[in-house]
Amino acid sequence: MGPLILAVDAGTTGITVLVVDELGAPVARAYQEFPQIFPRPGWVEHDPLDIWDAVTGAIGRAAANVDRTAIRGIGITNQRETTVLWDRKTLRPVGNAIVWQDRRSAGICSELRESGLEEKVRAATGLVLDPYFCGSKLTWLMREEPELRRRAEAGELAFGTVDTWLIAKLTGGAVHATDVTNACRTLLFNIQTLSWDPELLRIFGVPVALLPEVHPCGHEFGMVDEKILGRAVPIAGVAGDQQAALFGQACFEPGMSKNTYGTGSFVMTNTGSKRSDSGHGLLTTVALQMGGQTTYALEGTIFITGAAVSWLRDGLEIISSAAETEPLALTVPDSGGLHFVPSMVGLAAPHWDPDARGAITGISRGTTKAHLARAAVEAMAFQTKDVVDAMVADSGIPIAELRVDGGASAMDLLCQFQADLLGVPVARPTITETTAMGAAYLAGITQGVWSGTDEVSELWKLDRLFEPSGRTEEMAGRHRGWLKAVESVRTTGPR
Numbered sequence: 001m002g003p004l005i006l007a008v009d010a011g012t013t014g015i016t017v018l019v020v021d022e023l024g025a026p027v028a029r030a031y032q033e034f035p036q037i038f039p040r041p042g043w044v045e046h047d048p049l050d051i052w053d054a055v056t057g058a059i060g061r062a063a064a065n066v067d068r069t070a071i072r073g074i075g076i077t078n079q080r081e082t083t084v085l086w087d088r089k090t091l092r093p094v095g096n097a098i099v100w101q102d103r104r105s106a107g108i109c110s111e112l113r114e115s116g117l118e119e120k121v122r123a124a125t126g127l128v129l130d131p132y133f134c135g136s137k138l139t140w141l142m143r144e145e146p147e148l149r150r151r152a153e154a155g156e157l158a159f160g161t162v163d164t165w166l167i168a169k170l171t172g173g174a175v176h177a178t179d180v181t182n183a184c185r186t187l188l189f190n191i192q193t194l195s196w197d198p199e200l201l202r203i204f205g206v207p208v209a210l211l212p213e214v215h216p217c218g219h220e221f222g223m224v225d226e227k228i229l230g231r232a233v234p235i236a237g238v239a240g241d242q243q244a245a246l247f248g249q250a251c252f253e254p255g256m257s258k259n260t261y262g263t264g265s266f267v268m269t270n271t272g273s274k275r276s277d278s279g280h281g282l283l284t285t286v287a288l289q290m291g292g293q294t295t296y297a298l299e300g301t302i303f304i305t306g307a308a309v310s311w312l313r314d315g316l317e318i319i320s321s322a323a324e325t326e327p328l329a330l331t332v333p334d335s336g337g338l339h340f341v342p343s344m345v346g347l348a349a350p351h352w353d354p355d356a357r358g359a360i361t362g363i364s365r366g367t368t369k370a371h372l373a374r375a376a377v378e379a380m381a382f383q384t385k386d387v388v389d390a391m392v393a394d395s396g397i398p399i400a401e402l403r404v405d406g407g408a409s410a411m412d413l414l415c416q417f418q419a420d421l422l423g424v425p426v427a428r429p430t431i432t433e434t435t436a437m438g439a440a441y442l443a444g445i446t447q448g449v450w451s452g453t454d455e456v457s458e459l460w461k462l463d464r465l466f467e468p469s470g471r472t473e474e475m476a477g478r479h480r481g482w483l484k485a486v487e488s489v490r491t492t493g494p495r
Contacts, residue, residue: 002021002022002070003021003022003070003071003072003444003447003449004019004020004021004022004027004066004067004070004071004072005019005020005071005072005073005074005075005440005443005444005447005449006018006019006020006059006062006063006071006073006074006075006229006233006440007019007020007074007075007076007077007436007437007439007440007443008055008058008059008074008075008076008077008166008436008439009077009078009241009244009433009435009436009439010051010055010076010077010078010079010162010163010166011078011079011241011262011263011435012079012082012099012100012101012262012263012264013033013034013036013263014031014032014033014034014054015031015032015033015034015051015054015055015057015058016029016030016031016058016433016436017029017030017031017055017058017059017061017062017063017436018062018433018436018437018440019062019063019066019071020437020440020444022444022449022450023459024431024437024441024450024456024459026431026433026437027066028062028063028064028065028066029062030057030058030059030060030061030062031058032054032057032058032061033054034046034047034050034051034053034054035047035050037096042102042103042104042106042345043102043103043104044098044099044101044102044345045096045097045098045099045102046082046096046097046099047093047096047097048084048086048093048096048097048165049093051097051162051165051166052165052166052169055166055169056228059228059229063229068229068230068231069231071229071233072233072236072443072444072447072448072449073233073234073235073236073237073443073444073446073447073449074170074224074233074234074235074236074237074443075235075236075237075238075244075436075438075439075440075441075442075443075444076163076166076167076235076237076238076439077163077238077239077240077241077244077435077436077438077439078161078162078163078166078182078240078241079099079100079161079162079241080100080161080181080182080185080240080241080242081100081132081133081134081161081185081186082097082098082099082100082134082161082162083097083098083134083137083138083141083159083161084097084159084160084161084162084164084165085141085148085152085157085158085159085210086157086158086160086165086168087156087157087158088155088156088157088158088173088176089156089173091168091169091173094148094151094157095141097162097165098137098140098141100132101132101263101264101303101307101345102131102137103131103345103346103354104131104137104140105131105136105137105139105140106131106346106354106355108131108136108139108140108143109129109130109131109136109354112129112136112203113129117129117203120199120203121187121200121203122277124190124191124192124197124199124200125184125187125188125189125190125191125197125200126184126191126275126277126283126284126285127185127187127283127284127285128281128283128352129187130348130352130354131354132301132303132348133185133186133187134159134161134185134186134187134188135186135187135188135200135204135206136187136204138159138188138204138205138206138210139204139205139206142205142206143205149205149207152207152209152210153207153209154209155209157209157210158176158210158212159206159210159211159212160176160178160212161178161182161185161186161240163178163179163182163238163240164176164177164178164182164212167221167222167235167238170222170224170225170228170235171221171222171223171224171225171235172225174222174223175221175222175235176212176213177212177213177214177215177221177222178212178213178214178215178238179214179215179216179217179219179221179238179239179240179289180194180214180215180216180217180286180289180294181217181238181239181240181243181244181285181286181287181288181289182238182239182240183196183212183214184285184286185240185285187200187204188200188201188204188206188211189214191275191284191285191286191296192275194214194286194289194294195214196208196211196214215238216289216290216291217237217238217239217243217247217288217289217290217442218236218237218290218291218442218443218445218446219236219237219238219446220234220235220236220446221234221235221236221238222234222235223235234447235443236442236443236444236446236447237439237440237441237442237443237444237445237446238439238442239288239438239439239442241260241262241266241435242260242266242268242299242435243268243285243286243287243288243297243438244434244435244436244438244439244442245258245260245266245268245405245406245434245435245438246258246268246270246287246288246297246438247287247288247438247441247442247456248405248433248434248435248436248437248438248439248440248441249403249405249429249434249438249460250453250456250457250459250460251268251269251270251403252270252453252456252457253270254270254271254272255269255270255395255397255399255400256269256270256401256403257269257270257388257391257399257401257402257403258402258403258404258405258434259384259402259403259404259405259406259418260404260405260406260434260435261305261306261380261404261405261406261407261408261409261414262305262306262406262407262408263304263305263306263307263310264301264302264303264304264305264306264307264348265302265305265306265380265383265384265406266299266300266301266302267299267300267302267384267387267388267391267402268285268287268297268298268299268300269297269298269299269391269395269399270287270295270297271287271295271296271297271298271395272295272296273293273294273295273296274296275296276296276298276394276395277394278298278390278394279393279394280350280390280391280393280394281300281349281350281351281352281390282298282299282300282349282350282387282390282391282394283298283299283300283301283349284296284297284298284299285297285298285299290442290445291452298391298394298395299349300348300349300350300384300386300387300388300390300391301348301349302348302349302383302384302387303343303345303346303347303348304342304343304344304345304358305342305379305380305383305408306322306380306406306407306408307342307344308340308342308344308376308379308380309322309325309376309408310322311342311344312325312372312373312376316369316372318369318372318373319373322407325373325376325377325411326377326411326412326413326414328369328370328373328374329370329373329374329376329377329413330374330413331370332368332370332371332374334374335362335371335374335375335378336362336364336366336367336368336371337362337364337481338360338361338362338363338367338371338372338374338375339360339361339362339375339378339379339382339481339482339484339485340358340359340360340372340375340376340378340379341358341359341360341361341379341485341486341488341489342358342376342379343356343357343358343359343486343489344357344358347486347489347490349386349387349390350386350387350390351386351486351490353489353490353491353492355491355492356489356490356491357489358489359485359488359489360372360375361484361485361488362481362485374413377408377411377413377414377417378417378478378482379482380408380414380418381414381417381418381421382421382478382479382482384402384418384421384422385418385421385422385479386483386486388402388422398424399422399424400424400425401424401425401426401427402418402419402422402424402425402426402427403426403427403428403429404418404426404427404428404432405428405429405432405433405434405435406432406435407432409428409432410432412464412466415428415464415466416466416469418466419466419467419468419469420468420469420471420475421475421478421479422468423468423472423475424468425465425466425467425468426465426466427462427464427465427466428462428463428464428465428466429460429461429462429463430461430462430463431461432463441456
């Protein structure tokens with residue numbers, strides 16, 4: 001067997017571990033869920049030790065049937081913006097992680113916005129003032145627990161997104177580091193200087209002693225404790241999940257775009273070596289830093305897509321598994337005029353309304369659970385169109401093709417409806433776990449398993465191309481109905 005790369009994809013609801021060979025083929029896979037914690041409405045938490053247990057469990061199972069001596073490096077990708085604090089010496093978390101979906105710091109964001117700071121923050125970070133990001137979460141923690149501030153200022157505590165937490169645990173506490181794509185999602189990192197910003201730290205009241213070192217995505221971050229794999233292996237690539245997916249989809253040229261249908265959905269387009277600022281509610285973010293080059297992207301974040309299917313399963317109990325969604329939706333020809341706006345934790349791009357809540361409109365006596373399932377699938381596509389329209393308005397460049405991945409991309413119904421709605425082809429690769437593949441490719445390039453992005457492009461393979469069916473007027477009318485439904489849940493005007 002040739003060289004192998006092990007990739008850890010630390011998602012919002014579970015951990016996926018892939019072992020990938022030099023041909024870019026997964027030769028082993030393991031998945032392990034971990035609990036979701038909802039202390040009160042709008043709050044979402046994880047126990048960092050649950051994440052760690054799931055990581056070690058999944059690594060153990062994935063590596064059980066491969067030659068561990070062939071593993072050249074480890075790549076890590078992760079749910080971004082989730083905020084973890086731990087004791088530097090003991091590596092014990094000081095409390096639960098505050099998840100990216102959590103809205104408890106909305107009031108802090110409003111305070112800062114009312115103080116006229118949003119444009120200053122946006123200019124430095126490319127982001128909007130929203131509780132989605134780490135900065136206001138840290139402000140909340142420092143305000144709520146003054147002892148945490150004291151310990152943070154004394155250098156006793158460490159902050160990180162989930163990648164940083166895993167790097168610390170995997171290296172036995174030897175390394176406190178992150179990569180640029182995760183750092184740029186904190187509201188504390190300047191995407192022009194590519195460094196922590198002293199003014200932003202002052203605005204959010206975050207002690208500099210909390211912060212990790214920041215490295216490029218392709219970098220040897222440190223050596224994994226030999227107890228994990230039986231030998232010391234370098235962590236050689238790290239990227240936030242959406243940037244990793246962009247890399248895994250081989251979107252290396254400006255204008256190439258992807259959408260990941262996960263718990264939420266994330267549309268991202270490569271904008272090249274210069275940042276492109278949005279006038280339509282999108283985020284400017286670092287897509288990649290590797291080999292001395294920095295690539296930027298425009299991103300449209302959608303908070304709830306796959307999570308709406310989870311709600312149909314766990315909240316309404318109209319399905320018993322996510323796999324039932326498409327067959328149920330296909331029992332009806334359309335949604336019967338139903339629109340499901342799944343803004344249960346607020347609206348993200350391009351609207352950015354943290355106080356909006358979900359709605360189901362157009363209910364009639366003929367509405368069935370099949371119509372609701374179909375409306376949930378269509379909502380994924382409608383939200384994506386809103387973001388793509390904003391991207392085209394910002395860049396002036398039409399999107400020629402949308403590459404898709406994530407669990408819901410397995411639904412032909414979704415992919416075809418998305419192509420019809422956008423009027424462009426939707427391309428689904430043979431390997432839809434592109435987030436983990438992106439982490440693997442980053443680590444593999446760093447370790448010399450692959451020569452660079454040209455070779456990765458050759459490894460990307462198409463499963464199916466969904467061409468638009470030409471129902472332009474019908475789709476335009478459907479989208480207008482969707483926009484009316486969105487307007488019904490809005491609590492603020494455009495930002």
